[in-house]
Amino acid sequence: MDKTDFLxxxxxxxxxxxxxGCRFFAGYPIxxxxxIAERMAAxxxxxxxxxxxxxxxxxxxxxxxxxSWAGARTMTATSGPGFSLMMENIGYAAMxxxxxxxxxxxxxxxxxxxxxxAAQGDMLQCRYxxxxxxxxxxxxxxxxxxxxxxxxxxxxxxxxxxTPVFLMADxxxxxxxxxxxxxxDVEIIPRRELKEGELPCAPDxxxxxxxxxFGNGHNIHIxxxxxxxxxxxxxDSAEVHEQLIRRQVGKxxxxxxxxxxxxxxxxxxxxxxxxxxxxxxxxxxxxxxxPETYGHLNLRIVWPFPDESLLAFKNAKAFIIPEMNLGQIxxxxxxxxxxxxxxxxxxxGALHTPAELKKAADVAKTVTKPMTEVRL
Amino acid sequence: MNLEDWYRQDRLxxxxxxxxxxxxxxxxTLRAVQELGFKQEETTxxxxxxCSSRASGYTSSDSLHTTHGRALAFATGVKLVKPHQHVIVxxxxxxxxxxxxxxxxxxxxxxxxxxxxxxxNNIYGMTGGQGSPCTPYGAITTTTPYGxxxxxxxxxxxxxxxxxxxxxxxxxxxxxxxxEAIHAGLExxxxxxxxxxxxxxxxxxxxxxMRLATQMIDMFRExxxxxxKADRDTAAGKPLEPGKFIVGxxxxxxxxxxxxxxSK
Numbered sequence: 173m174d175k176t177d178f179l180x181x182x183x184x185x186x187x188x189x190x191x192x193g194c195r196f197f198a199g200y201p202i203x204x205x206x207x208i209a210e211r212m213a214a215x216x217x218x219x220x221x222x223x224x225x226x227x228x229x230x231x232x233x234x235x236x237x238x239x240s241w242a243g244a245r246t247m248t249a250t251s252g253p254g255f256s257l258m259m260e261n262i263g264y265a266a267m268x269x270x271x272x273x274x275x276x277x278x279x280x281x282x283x284x285x286x287x288x289x290a291a292q293g294d295m296l297q298c299r300y301x302x303x304x305x306x307x308x309x310x311x312x313x314x315x316x317x318x319x320x321x322x323x324x325x326x327x328x329x330x331x332x333x334x335t336p337v338f339l340m341a342d343x344x345x346x347x348x349x350x351x352x353x354x355x356x357d358v359e360i361i362p363r364r365e366l367k368e369g370e371l372p373c374a375p376d377x378x379x380x381x382x383x384x385x386f387g388n389g390h391n392i393h394i395x396x397x398x399x400x401x402x403x404x405x406x407x408d409s410a411e412v413h414e415q416l417i418r419r420q421v422g423k424x425x426x427x428x429x430x431x432x433x434x435x436x437x438x439x440x441x442x443x444x445x446x447x448x449x450x451x452x453x454x455x456x457x458x459x460x461x462x463p464e465t466y467g468h469l470n471l472r473i474v475w476p477f478p479d480e481s482l483l484a485f486k487n488a489k490a491f492i493i494p495e496m497n498l499g500q501i502x503x504x505x506x507x508x509x510x511x512x513x514x515x516x517x518x519x520x521g522a523l524h525t526p527a528e529l530k531k532a533a534d535v536a537k538t539v540t541k542p543m544t545e546v547r548l
Numbered sequence: 549m550n551l552e553d554w555y556r557q558d559r560l561x562x563x564x565x566x567x568x569x570x571x572x573x574x575x576x577t578l579r580a581v582q583e584l585g586f587k588q589e590e591t592t593x594x595x596x597x598x599c600s601s602r603a604s605g606y607t608s609s610d611s612l613h614t615t616h617g618r619a620l621a622f623a624t625g626v627k628l629v630k631p632h633q634h635v636i637v638x639x640x641x642x643x644x645x646x647x648x649x650x651x652x653x654x655x656x657x658x659x660x661x662x663x664x665x666x667x668x669n670n671i672y673g674m675t676g677g678q679g680s681p682c683t684p685y686g687a688i689t690t691t692t693p694y695g696x697x698x699x700x701x702x703x704x705x706x707x708x709x710x711x712x713x714x715x716x717x718x719x720x721x722x723x724x725x726x727x728e729a730i731h732a733g734l735e736x737x738x739x740x741x742x743x744x745x746x747x748x749x750x751x752x753x754x755x756x757x758m759r760l761a762t763q764m765i766d767m768f769r770e771x772x773x774x775x776x777k778a779d780r781d782t783a784a785g786k787p788l789e790p791g792k793f794i795v796g797x798x799x800x801x802x803x804x805x806x807x808x809x810x811s812k
Contacts, residue, residue: 196629222628227654231621234614234651238594238625241612242633246625264615386610387630389589393556393605395613404559405605405613 175354181319181345182249184352185275186211188323189247191358194273195221196244198235200228200254203287204343205277208249229254233261237270241394243385245327249275251343252285255294256301262336263302264396266420269373269381271330271363273323275339277346278496280521289521290343292449292496298338299475305417307424309431310338310475312448316350322472324358329431331363333424334380340474342496344450344523366390373416374401379423425476432478434471441467442489443536446505448474451494451524458526458533466492466533474501479508490514490536494524499545512539516546524548549588554578556608563602567753567761569720569746573667574603576723576744577636580730591634594623596648598674599748600640600667617648620655623662627807631661634734641668641682645701649681656710659738660806665730666703666741669748677751684791688755703743708799713738715799719745719768722795729797738805745772745793 179187186208189197197212213223222239226232229250236246250258255276265272280286281293298310309329311322323339330337366372366382372392373381381401384390397405398413406412424431437459444467445455452470459468467485471478482491482505492514493502499515506513516532518524532546555578564570581591588609595601597616604611614622619637627635644652644666655662671689672678679689679696682703686695707715714736718726726744733740747753747764758764773781775796778788788794 196625198625224624224628226621226624227650230618231624231651231654234618234621235625235628237614238612238622238627239629240625241610242626242629244629246629260615261618384610386592386612386626387589387633391588391609393559393611393613395605396615397613 173356175356177352177354178349179316179352180207180347180349181313181316181341182207182277182347183211184316184319185249185323185339185341186215187354188320189273189327190215190219191355192245192324192327193360194245194247194327195219196236196239196246197248198224198226198232198239198246199248200226200232200250202251202254204279204346205249205251205275207346208275229257230260233258233265233272233274236272237261237265237268240270240272241386243387247273247275249277251277251279252281252294253283255297259301263304263306265336266302266306266308267396268394269334269420270336271334272336273326273330273339274336275323275341278340278342280519286521288343290450290496290523291519291521292340292342292500295340295474295497295500298340305421307421308336308338308475309333309424309473310340311472312340312474313345314449314452314470315345316348316352318472319345320352320354328359328361332361334363334383335424340449342450343521371401372403373399375419375423379419379426428476429478429480431473431476432481433473434469434478434481436481436484437468438464439467439484440487441465441485442487443467443533444469444485444488444491445529446471446491446493448472448501451496454524454526454529455494458529461526477504482509490539492516492529492532492536494518494529494532502543506543510542512542512544514539514544514546516548518548549582551579551582554582554608556606559606562606564599565750567747567749568599569669569748570599570603570667572720572723573665573726573744573746574606576727577665577730578607579727580734581636583731584734586634590632591636592626593636593638594619594626595638596640596643598640598643598672599669600638601643603638617643617646618651619643620648620651620662620664624655624658624660627660627662631807631809635662637662637664639664639666641666641670641703642672642680645681645703645706653706653710656707656712656739656741658806659711659713659803661737661739661808663730663733663740664742666743667746668703668743669746669752671748671752673748673751677755689752704741704798707741711739711803712741712799713801713803713805714740716797717743717745717795719772719795720747721765721768722772732797732800736800737808738803
């Protein structure tokens with residue numbers, strides 16, 4: 173039975189993880205994500221799960237990868253500086269195709285920055301932060317309800333695509349309180365177990381190998397080295413390496429428009445806001461204040477970027493992109509369109525105001541250059 | 549299972565240099581596992597990066613070859629999710645005590661039920677022989693061309709102080725004792741740390757007047773002092789001579805472990 177509660181986003185995220193079957197959490201305290209670890213520490217031991225506080229964030233990701241190979245749905249949560257430390261083993265998870273979920277409650281950076289202020293400055297880091305070519309999936313919640321719902325989705329995507337999945341929240345969404353429905357019967361899409369006789373790193377028709385859970389008698393070897401379909405290191409062959417990396421990237425990028433989760437509002441409008449996370453709330457406020465004036469593309473999944481969703485706006489004269497960074501996703505949008513882009517960066521932690529977005533929309537009516545930044 | 553069955557036969561021969569001690573350590577580890585009659589599906593080998601850490605690839609059960617220094621953190625996740633698994637970690641001196649030093653002391657502090665076999669060849673072998681935190685004072689390596697001028701770690705003292713339930717040191721010369729120590733480590737709940745002094749004639753010996761593997765083995769035999777004798781000497785006020793090191797069992801205790809079914 174669903175329960176309705178009034179929670180902050182971080183707690184709703186932890187409840188979503190538990191509803192999704194997460195039974196192992198390894199983490200390290202960091203503002204503004206700590207409530208997630210605290211909630212998991214309180215809840216997991218009572219439902220047969222395990223919480224462990226690790227010595228740092230490198231170890232946190234290592235432990236959830238180990239836990240995932242032992243068969244559990246596993247998660248960690250962090251913020252900026254901790255996220256930077258996680259990059260090493262995120263690459264390992266990508267290379268070994270390990271399903272894990274990482275929550276990043278973003279704060280102002282770089283370095284220690286603004287620990288208690290919201291930001292979206294890690295959007296490119298989550299896509300590209302580890303070395304080498306790889307791909308991942310990243311979701312972006314804009315409400316407490318989405319902290320719950322998208323955390324559940326993150327686990328399903330991680331298992332379906334065998335990849336690290338990021339919930340790229342921010343301090344505002346993590347700490348605000350809203351009414352939330354805690355669904356008890358969420359959809360679970362389990363990872364596909366390796367079949368007998370199937371090679372541990374050989375792809376199925378979707379490009380994803382079966383998962384050889386440790387202890388189930390598969391007797392497999394898993395390595396972060398370039399490996400053949402039997403899982404064994406094969407580091408000298410250009411062909412093996414290229415085939416492996418192209419498959420691992422393709423298993424996500426080739427499905428980008430299937431993975432996509434967007435809201436398209438007023439597709440016939442000429443001036444279109446594109447947003448994700450907290451700025452979506454301000455765009456919606458402006459849309460309510462002046463209905464039928466602007467279009468809106470809200471991205472609940474940012475990576476892989478849902479490029480086809482841009483095509484919904486046939487009359488678009490400009491895309492207006494408010495972000496709590498210096499235009500990280502705007503550059504991605506630029507790759508897929510020749511329509512002028514107006515970036516509306518805002519740093520420091522406060523959300524955009526409707527008036528600021530209105531100002532950006534007015535600027536958008538005059539732009540001719542491919543990219544124009546509105547200084548607030 | 550026979551001893552041979554614990555080897556991933558289709559991965560042999562291994563990549564180790566002629567004269568390397570790692571094969572000996574792998575052999576002793578698998579012999580201890582075989583003696584204990586572990587089931588393949590209940591045994592997981594985990595390793596970091598380096599020559600030592602390639603060992604997990606030659607074992608026939610599930611194995612995870614992880615990132616540099618982090619094997620113990622990965623192993624912590626496996627063990628906490630599946631406490632009935634026997635989890636054995638292969639690591640090296642650089643992997644365990646330099647880049648992985650923090651994970652090492654915290655795994656010992658948690659006293660998590662893992663058996664750690666640390667192959668200490670005093671050097672970074674895989675990258676061609678750079679100095680490590682266990683390179684002896686004065687030894688020549690590619691990054692200490694004028695002699696190591698830092699003091700080395702005593703990994704066993706570190707493990708003991710950090711809280712491991714079982715701590716022992718042997719060498720690749722002491723194959724029987726080493727096998728018994730790994731056997732004991734696998735039986736003691738909590739973190740078991742077995743350091744194995746191992747020859748790297750290719751990168752360490754060649755620069756330190758022990759070009760032949762046999763010269764390094766002779767050095768181990770001559771310089772290893774049994775713990776009982778060292779204790780006797782200490783009581784008599786005789787300090788350990790320079791260049792000598794102590795071998796034997798340092799700790800066997802039963803502090804509350806993490807990651808065993810009962811205490812979960």
